[in-house]
Amino acid sequence: xxxxxxxxxxxxxxxxxxxxxxxxxxxxxxxxxxxxxxxxxxxxxxxxxxxxxxxxxxxxxxxxxxxxxxxxxxxxxxxxxxxxxxxxxxxxxxxxxxxxxxxxxxxxxxxxxx
Amino acid sequence: xxxxxxxxxxxxxxxxxxxxxxxxxxxxxxxxxxxxxxxxxxxxxxxxxxxxxxxxxxxxxxxxxxxxxxxxxxxxxxxxxxxxxxxxxxxxxxxxxxxxxxxxxxxxxxxxxx
Numbered sequence: 611x612x613x614x615x616x617x618x619x620x621x622x623x624x625x626x627x628x629x630x631x632x633x634x635x636x637x638x639x640x641x642x643x644x645x646x647x648x649x650x651x652x653x654x655x656x657x658x659x660x661x662x663x664x665x666x667x668x669x670x671x672x673x674x675x676x677x678x679x680x681x682x683x684x685x686x687x688x689x690x691x692x693x694x695x696x697x698x699x700x701x702x703x704x705x706x707x708x709x710x711x712x713x714x715x716x717x718x719x720x721x722x723x724x
Numbered sequence: 725x726x727x728x729x730x731x732x733x734x735x736x737x738x739x740x741x742x743x744x745x746x747x748x749x750x751x752x753x754x755x756x757x758x759x760x761x762x763x764x765x766x767x768x769x770x771x772x773x774x775x776x777x778x779x780x781x782x783x784x785x786x787x788x789x790x791x792x793x794x795x796x797x798x799x800x801x802x803x804x805x806x807x808x809x810x811x812x813x814x815x816x817x818x819x820x821x822x823x824x825x826x827x828x829x830x831x832x833x834x835x836x837x838x
Contacts, residue, residue: 643826650830652816652831653814655825655826713824
């Protein structure tokens, strides 16, 4: 069974440019998470989806960040415009839901803003 | 709000020696607790989890953890460390009441000396 797939693995962009990350969760997983991991820190939740609905986006900086999960399967996280402080690893995770709290993580996208 | 503290930022251990990583959590209800490991450039891999029942939990790669409610702790142990155990370890608390949101500690980096 394939795990959580993220692309790209690495991205380098200039500040003020837009960037997008893509995530394909494990098949059948209704819950999808985007986490932000700064260097030397633990991941922090940005947004959680239950199917296509964003049920917790309280930590998402909505002035520049957006996310979508249109058909309740794969998801895209976008930053526009990117700032130097956005350099970090963006992790996607999925969970079966239904009370099972185990989350499976992708390998992440490492973003460098120059 | 839930929180996790990992008091040790770095731990150096000799190969073959025992390892213990500390984790303290704060959560108002019965917690779901997890330990994840992250190798450089990789996503997070689940080592073990505690939902209920036996407070001593066995995981993969020879790791175990013990849940102590009275101390709000969930320390990770391994009797004999291998060089491949060098990585960053994250403790996390999951709250079903908060939509299965995971809150991570800051991580402990383990270095293994030959």
